[in-house]
Amino acid sequence: MIDTLRLTAEDAAGLLKRKEVSSEELTRAYRASIAERDPELHAYLHVTESADGDGVPIALKDVITTKGVPTTAASRILEGYVPVFDSTVAACCKDAGLPLLGKTNLDEFAMGSSTENSGFGPTRNPWDPERVPGGSSGGSAAAVAGGLAPWALGSDTGGSIKQPASLCGLVGLRPTYGTVSRYGIVAFASSLDQVGPLTKTVRDSALLMQVISGADPRDSTTVELPQPIELPEAEDLRGLRIGIPRELNEAEGMEPGVKQSVDAAIRLAEELGAEVGETRLPRSVEFGLACYYLIAPAEASANLARYDGVRFGHRAQVDGDLTELYERTRWEGFGDEPKRRIMLGTYALSAGYYEAYYGQAQKVRTVIKDEFAAAFRDFDLLVSPTSPTVAFRLGEKAENPLAMYLSDVLTIPPNMAGLPGLSIPCGLSEGLPVGLQLIGPQFSENALFRAGHALERAFAFDYVPERLR
Amino acid sequence: MTGWEPVVGLEIHIQLKTQTKMFCRCENVWGEGPNTRTCPVCLAHPGTLPVPNGRAIEWAVKLGLALGCEVAERSVFHRKNYFYPDLPKGYQISQYDEPLCTAGRFAVPGSGGDHEIGIVRAHLEEDAAKTVHVGGKAGRISGAAHSLVDFNRGGTPLVEIVTEPDLHSPEEARRFLQLLRQTVVELGISDAEMEKGSLRCDANVSVRREGEEGLRTKTELKNMNSFKFVGDGIAAEVARQIEVYESGGEVGQETLHFDPASGRISSLRSKEEAHDYRYFPEPDLVPVEPPAALVERMRAEIGELPAARIRRLEGELDFDLSYGLVASGRDELYERVPGERRAVANVVMNQLAATGAHPGRVNAEELGKLIEARDRIPRATFDEALTAAGEPGFTAERYLAEEAVTDASELDPVIERVLAANGSQVAAYRSGKEGLLGFFVGQVMRETQGKANPKVVNERLRERLGA
Numbered sequence: 001m002i003d004t005l006r007l008t009a010e011d012a013a014g015l016l017k018r019k020e021v022s023s024e025e026l027t028r029a030y031r032a033s034i035a036e037r038d039p040e041l042h043a044y045l046h047v048t049e050s051a052d053g054d055g056v057p058i059a060l061k062d063v064i065t066t067k068g069v070p071t072t073a074a075s076r077i078l079e080g081y082v083p084v085f086d087s088t089v090a091a092c093c094k095d096a097g098l099p100l101l102g103k104t105n106l107d108e109f110a111m112g113s114s115t116e117n118s119g120f121g122p123t124r125n126p127w128d129p130e131r132v133p134g135g136s137s138g139g140s141a142a143a144v145a146g147g148l149a150p151w152a153l154g155s156d157t158g159g160s161i162k163q164p165a166s167l168c169g170l171v172g173l174r175p176t177y178g179t180v181s182r183y184g185i186v187a188f189a190s191s192l193d194q195v196g197p198l199t200k201t202v203r204d205s206a207l208l209m210q211v212i213s214g215a216d217p218r219d220s221t222t223v224e225l226p227q228p229i230e231l232p233e234a235e236d237l238r239g240l241r242i243g244i245p246r247e248l249n250e251a252e253g254m255e256p257g258v259k260q261s262v263d264a265a266i267r268l269a270e271e272l273g274a275e276v277g278e279t280r281l282p283r284s285v286e287f288g289l290a291c292y293y294l295i296a297p298a299e300a301s302a303n304l305a306r307y308d309g310v311r312f313g314h315r316a317q318v319d320g321d322l323t324e325l326y327e328r329t330r331w332e333g334f335g336d337e338p339k340r341r342i343m344l345g346t347y348a349l350s351a352g353y354y355e356a357y358y359g360q361a362q363k364v365r366t367v368i369k370d371e372f373a374a375a376f377r378d379f380d381l382l383v384s385p386t387s388p389t390v391a392f393r394l395g396e397k398a399e400n401p402l403a404m405y406l407s408d409v410l411t412i413p414p415n416m417a418g419l420p421g422l423s424i425p426c427g428l429s430e431g432l433p434v435g436l437q438l439i440g441p442q443f444s445e446n447a448l449f450r451a452g453h454a455l456e457r458a459f460a461f462d463y464v465p466e467r468l469r
Numbered sequence: 470m471t472g473w474e475p476v477v478g479l480e481i482h483i484q485l486k487t488q489t490k491m492f493c494r495c496e497n498v499w500g501e502g503p504n505t506r507t508c509p510v511c512l513a514h515p516g517t518l519p520v521p522n523g524r525a526i527e528w529a530v531k532l533g534l535a536l537g538c539e540v541a542e543r544s545v546f547h548r549k550n551y552f553y554p555d556l557p558k559g560y561q562i563s564q565y566d567e568p569l570c571t572a573g574r575f576a577v578p579g580s581g582g583d584h585e586i587g588i589v590r591a592h593l594e595e596d597a598a599k600t601v602h603v604g605g606k607a608g609r610i611s612g613a614a615h616s617l618v619d620f621n622r623g624g625t626p627l628v629e630i631v632t633e634p635d636l637h638s639p640e641e642a643r644r645f646l647q648l649l650r651q652t653v654v655e656l657g658i659s660d661a662e663m664e665k666g667s668l669r670c671d672a673n674v675s676v677r678r679e680g681e682e683g684l685r686t687k688t689e690l691k692n693m694n695s696f697k698f699v700g701d702g703i704a705a706e707v708a709r710q711i712e713v714y715e716s717g718g719e720v721g722q723e724t725l726h727f728d729p730a731s732g733r734i735s736s737l738r739s740k741e742e743a744h745d746y747r748y749f750p751e752p753d754l755v756p757v758e759p760p761a762a763l764v765e766r767m768r769a770e771i772g773e774l775p776a777a778r779i780r781r782l783e784g785e786l787d788f789d790l791s792y793g794l795v796a797s798g799r800d801e802l803y804e805r806v807p808g809e810r811r812a813v814a815n816v817v818m819n820q821l822a823a824t825g826a827h828p829g830r831v832n833a834e835e836l837g838k839l840i841e842a843r844d845r846i847p848r849a850t851f852d853e854a855l856t857a858a859g860e861p862g863f864t865a866e867r868y869l870a871e872e873a874v875t876d877a878s879e880l881d882p883v884i885e886r887v888l889a890a891n892g893s894q895v896a897a898y899r900s901g902k903e904g905l906l907g908f909f910v911g912q913v914m915r916e917t918q919g920k921a922n923p924k925v926v927n928e929r930l931r932e933r934l935g936a
Contacts, residue, residue, distance in 0.1 A: 063516075065515065065516045073515065078515065083509075083514065085514070182516075183517070183518050187515070218520060220519070305550065305558065305559020306557060308552065326552055346747065349550075349749055351745045351747075354747075354749070358749060
């Protein structure tokens with residue numbers, strides 16, 4: 001009997017290697033869990049009927065283009081679109097023999113922090129179905145936490161891997177920008193989008209990163225990792241200098257339970273041998289969110305221009321002219337959040353406003369990079385909560401976009417600087433998981449995995465949701 | 470026209486003949502079936518990304534150097550946003566404030582000396598797809614029953630060249646464009662054929678009083694698809710603007726279309742409703758930083774430029790012939806052919822050109838022999854030889870053996886016959902219409918099937934008609 005809630009991908013690979021179970025049996029077990037629990041969770045937008053591969057099956061966020069398998073980015077405007085090519089990461093998974101379980105739900109075009117913005121209905125948190133799984137990779141997070149996939153890929157623009165990992169008690173890695181190919185990833189904000197793993201353990205995260213990372217000739221912004229990804233073994237943090245950026249740890253709206261869990265985690269890190277000290281990131285935290293909400297919508301306004309009803313996806317039935325075709329198609333096809341961001345971005349790029357908004361935001365971005373670089377002169381890693389809150393209730397923030405945007409206030413600054421970040425569960429608050437964000441300099445994935453692995457051992461967090469144990 | 474000075478700047482698009490497109494590896498080819506050279510990237514499927522064509526960047530650098538430009542150490546692609554079915558991404562990848570090549574000068578020789586035309590910039594971009602509007606009027610989208618899009622051209626590499634408003638006559642603009650075309654063809658980077666659209670030209674036109682400082686409102690003249698139309702279009706627009714000013718009116722900023730058939734100018738759309746293209750740096754691409762070694766390698770591949778060659782040829786020929794040879798790409802052959810320079814230039818520029826023989830394939834030594842003997846051999850034989858001159862293994866020997874008829878006793882009866890048959894022309898000639906001499910020479914040449922020596926025929930005719 002395969003316990004899909006508890007089985008890690010690494011353990012599943014061990015079972016396969018020792019021929020104690022076949023890939024088909026594994027896949028069948030996860031399909032059975034999907035059949036049982038997905039009607040409640042709605043983690044999947046599409047479940048495959050069959051898939052090739054002899055490895056550990058995987059779920060992919062529905063922004064990841066899969067040849068012959070519908071890819072919608074949870075938008076009505078892409079309903080019925082079946083890609084004719086594979087994204088590079090989907091091809092990597094195929095090459096590694098990972099059968100595709102299905103495509104997971106998200107906030108439409110990855111715009112959101114709760115998965116409530118999906119064009120096809122929200123996903124629910126396996127820890128408490130009245131609560132959101134976070135977003136935008138909420139479907140992938142709920143699938144792994146709910147035992148509907150052993151591991152999954154998400155994508156992270158402002159925190160869309162780290163934040164749902166935090167809210168679902170999982171490990172989420174946002175890799176260094178440029179280490180994982182974006183070819184075939186439905187674009188939201190090109191200079192920020194990055195694909196990464198959502199897993200139960202840090203070692204699973206490293207294993208999946210080995211599969212998907214590397215330079216891709218189809219993506220000019222990719223580079224080869226300076227060192228190959230290693231599976232972490234260490235159980236202590238001796239010699240590691242950990243910085244606590246005050247502004248990231250005392251942010252407005254931080255729940256006391258979250259703060260307590262993270263403070264306890266930091267004390268544990270010291271016990272494991274880390275040197276801990278305070279540092280400052282004043283401008284990154286003060287301006288990061290504003291800067292993000294200029295740059296990301298600006299890029300999105302162009303990236304979403306291709307959905308015009310001419311070549312693929314939804315096309316409105318109109319009698320009028322070309323302009324009417326465009327307007328009606330986009331009006332009917334996009335939900336509120338993409339519309340809001342297209343308008344924001346179009347405005348930020350308009351003649352007469354460019355310098356004040358987009359131009360200024362790019363300058364602030366440089367300031368943020370410099371501030372992080374300065375912090376990394378004294379510290380190897382920085383830590384903070386991943387999200388200021390635990391999973392919130394469905395509908396709680398849906399009517400207030402600004403409150404929703406604040407969910408990402410702690411993940412956005414390092415993302416603006418192109419830095420990798422790992423979220424690991426460090427405890428519970430009110431019975432819900434709290435995530436610890438580890439931030440490293442560019443290409444420090446191995447250091448993040450080593451520290452994350454040692455902390456994970458020390459925390460002994462049980463990733464199976466209490467109500468499902 | 471008097472008292473007014475035209476002020477013209479050109480915007481030229483040159484389609485590079487790279488093997489593949491600018492940002493994907495689809496074949497870059499003209500004239501294939503619609504939508505047979507497409508892929509997810511150039512159809513803008515979700516998630517696809519551009520990857521720049523290295524050869525296109527090299528060629529744009531090469532062209533920039535030929536235009537005397539500075540090649541930027543760091544150059545950036547931008548997105549130019551607008552909605553149209555020929556633009557699948559909803560933006561064109563182009564360049565904006567950090568173009569690949571800037572601040573060039575390109576010399577246009579004239580009979581009165583060189584005129585240096587400033588080059589503002591030369592940048593790389595991708596071409597739009599081709600749209601065909603079916604039904605409606607004048608192939609425009611408004612009123613069309615339906616529209617078709619062919620994405621074969623979509624995403625092919627273009628270099629856009631923008632000149633300073635340094636051109637001061639339609640003739641000079643035409644000459645600039647011809648020499649630019651010749652340069653591009655010699656660099657081997659484009660076919661630059663206006664009829665096929667691989668060379669496209671828009672003109673920004675204004676006029677001002679002679680001696681006036683500053684610039685008046687300009688209009689943009691779109692898509693003139695031959696050198697002649699470029700000259701004619703600018704001339705027509707200059708005349709229109711002068712008339713507007715002289716009748717007390719004001720020229721408005723607008724985009725215009727020149728109809729070569731009627732010679733008329735019509736308005737396309739008003740600039741006031743021009744798009745806000747919302748340019749911003751293309752985040753899917755890293756900046757282009759051409760290494761110094763590449764720039765030097767490209768510089769070394771550029772030969773002597775047309776303007777310099779015209780100046781050199783002017784040492785032995787007049788301006789028109791020098792210009793004509795260089796602008797038509799025939800000066801290389803001219804320089805290879807031995808013999809009296811003017812005679813060689815005339816034959817290469819006119820008679821040989823008329824045969825359609827490819828100048829690069831002509832055996833220059835043999836052609837030289839032929840030109841030297843051209844007064845001695847029959848005209849028909851000479852023409853026949855020229856026609857064969859471009860064929861492999863051509864030698865002059867066989868043709869040189871034939872002698873033209875110079876014997877007066879043979880020619881005089883023919884001359885008598887021609888004069889007798891054209892009594893009225895003879896009378897006209899004698900009353901002063903001496904231009905008719907050519908007519909009589911032609912008649913005699915025809916009667917002798919081109920075997921007569923034209924020089925002797927000329928002399929004999931003059932003698933007979935003068936009597």
